[in-house]
Amino acid sequence: MSNLLSTLNDLTPVIVIVCMALFMTMEHYLPYFEQGAFRKKQRTRNLVIVALAFVLNGILGTGIAGVIMTAGSRHFGLLYHILPENSLIAIVSGIFFIDLNSYAFHRIYHKIPFFWRFHRVHHADTLVDSTSGLRLHPIEFLLQSLTQVTVLPLLGVSITSFVIYFVFALPWFLLNHSNLQFPAWFERYGSLLLVTPNWHRVHHSNYRPETDSNFGDIFTIWDRLFGTARKADVEKMTFGLENFREEGDQTVGGLLKMPFR
Numbered sequence: 001m002s003n004l005l006s007t008l009n010d011l012t013p014v015i016v017i018v019c020m021a022l023f024m025t026m027e028h029y030l031p032y033f034e035q036g037a038f039r040k041k042q043r044t045r046n047l048v049i050v051a052l053a054f055v056l057n058g059i060l061g062t063g064i065a066g067v068i069m070t071a072g073s074r075h076f077g078l079l080y081h082i083l084p085e086n087s088l089i090a091i092v093s094g095i096f097f098i099d100l101n102s103y104a105f106h107r108i109y110h111k112i113p114f115f116w117r118f119h120r121v122h123h124a125d126t127l128v129d130s131t132s133g134l135r136l137h138p139i140e141f142l143l144q145s146l147t148q149v150t151v152l153p154l155l156g157v158s159i160t161s162f163v164i165y166f167v168f169a170l171p172w173f174l175l176n177h178s179n180l181q182f183p184a185w186f187e188r189y190g191s192l193l194l195v196t197p198n199w200h201r202v203h204h205s206n207y208r209p210e211t212d213s214n215f216g217d218i219f220t221i222w223d224r225l226f227g228t229a230r231k232a233d234v235e236k237m238t239f240g241l242e243n244f245r246e247e248g249d250q251t252v253g254g255l256l257k258m259p260f261r
Contacts, residue, residue, distance in 0.1 A: 008163055008164070008167050009065070009163050009167075011167075012166060012167050012170060013054065013057075013058075015167065015170070015171055016054075016134075016170045016171060016174070019130075019171040019174050019175070020050075020130060020131075020174055023129075023130035023174050023175065023178045023180070024043070024129075024130055024131070026178070026180055027129050027130060027178060027179045027180060030180060030181075031179050031180070032179050032180055032181040033127060033179055035127060035129075035179070038247070039127060039129075042125075042126075042127075042131075042250055043129065043131045045250060045251060045252050045255070046125070046131035046132060046135045047131055048252045049121075049134075049135050049136070049137075049252065049255055050131065050134045050135060052138050053134050053135075053136050053138070053141055056138055056141045056142070056145075057141070060141070060142070060145040061145075061166075063145075063149065064145060064148050064149045064152075064162075065159060065162060065163075067149050067153055068152055068153055068157060068158070068159050068162050069159045071153035071156070072156075072158050072159060076153060076156070077153055077154055077155055077156025077157065078154065078155050078156040079093055079094060079097070079155060079156030079157065079158070080156045081156070085158075086158065086160065090158065090161075091158065091160050091161050091164070092161075093161075094155075094156070094157040094158050094160070094161025094162070094165075095161045095164060095165045096219065097152070097155045097157050097161075098148075098152060098157055098161060098162065098165045099165070099216065099217055099218050099219050099222070100222060101147065101148065101151050101152065101155070102144075102216075102217040102218075103215050103216050103217065103222040103223075103226075105144070105147045106215040106216075106217070107215050107228070109140070110211070110212050110215070115140075115143065117258075117259040117260075118137045118139050118140040118143065118259045119137075119140055120241060120244070120258065120259070121135065121136065121137040121140065121255050121258050121259065122135055122136055122137075122140070123204060123211065123240070123241055124240055124241045124244040124249065124250070124255075124258065125204070125239065125240060125250075126239055126240035126245055126250070127179065127239055127240075128177050128179065128200075128201060128204045128239050129177060129178060129179035130174045130175075130177055130178040130179070131177075132177045132204075133173035133174045133175075133176070133177035133178075134170070134173060134174070135255075137255070137256070137258070137259060138256075139259065165218075168218070169217065169218055172194075172195075172218060173217070175197070176195050176196060176197050176199070176200040177197070177200065178197060180197070182196065182197055182198075187199070191220055192220070193219060193220060193221065194218060194219065194220065195214070195216050195217065195218055195219065195220055198234050199214055199220060200214060201234040201237065201239070202214050202230055202231065202232045202234065202237070203215065204239045204240075205232065205237045205238065205239065206237075206238045206239060206240055206241060206242055207237075207238075209230070210230060210232055210237070212228075213228050213229065213230035214228065214229060214230055215228055244258065
């Protein structure tokens with residue numbers, strides 16, 4: 001089992017790169033929303049930010065995994081005391097706990113101005129596509145890592161749950177940000193459990209009540225449970241943030257400086 005987890009963890013960057021290339025190719029030939037000439041330049045800028053996230057993930061992800069493994073070896077954390085270790089229900093519960101943690105802190109990023117300053121780099125993209133999925137300011141990535149390394153061991157999330165979650169989650173972030181139109185049945189039935197593209201596009205609206213909704217990363221159940229789910233017509237929607245629509249705001253330097261403006 002440990003060898004399989006190690007292999008999956010090692011393959012995650014390859015899976016993400018392959019998915020990114022696939023979605024970007026499909027978006028070029030079959031875009032849901034038409035892209036102007038500026039978008040090609042913007043996608044390249046986004047990829048630079050994504051590359052920074054990859055470097056940080058390689059550095060910080062190893063540390064988070066180490067803390068989770070150490071906690072697990074000592075049977076430290078909630079799940080180790082209420083469920084059989086490495087049982088299917090413990091692994092699945094761990095996966096849902098990771099997503100609940102992401103949901104909770106996502107709401108905090110929108111609520112508290114200090115965190116919003118960094119998170120708005122993700123929201124300022126004026127057209128949501130696969131390169132938007134991992135467009136995170138490095139300091140936001142660091143903040144996310146700090147929440148994970150603090151909260152997940154307390155919850156008793158196992159390394160098995162951690163690896164499985166992110167092997168699925170990172171490609172899914174690319175899919176639910178992609179500029180592709182998915183079948184109506186996929187949006188309707190898939191969103192009963194998972195964050196589908198149209199479900200997540202509402203979150204990227206420039207209309208603040210829509211921006212402050214649909215916070216889930218992978219599962220939609222948290223938004224439904226805590227009253228933050230919202231539906232809207234994405235084809236009539238404007239994406240991005242009104243204060244950051246100029247080209248200078250969208251350069252790599254502009255994105256890195258955005259939280260401090």
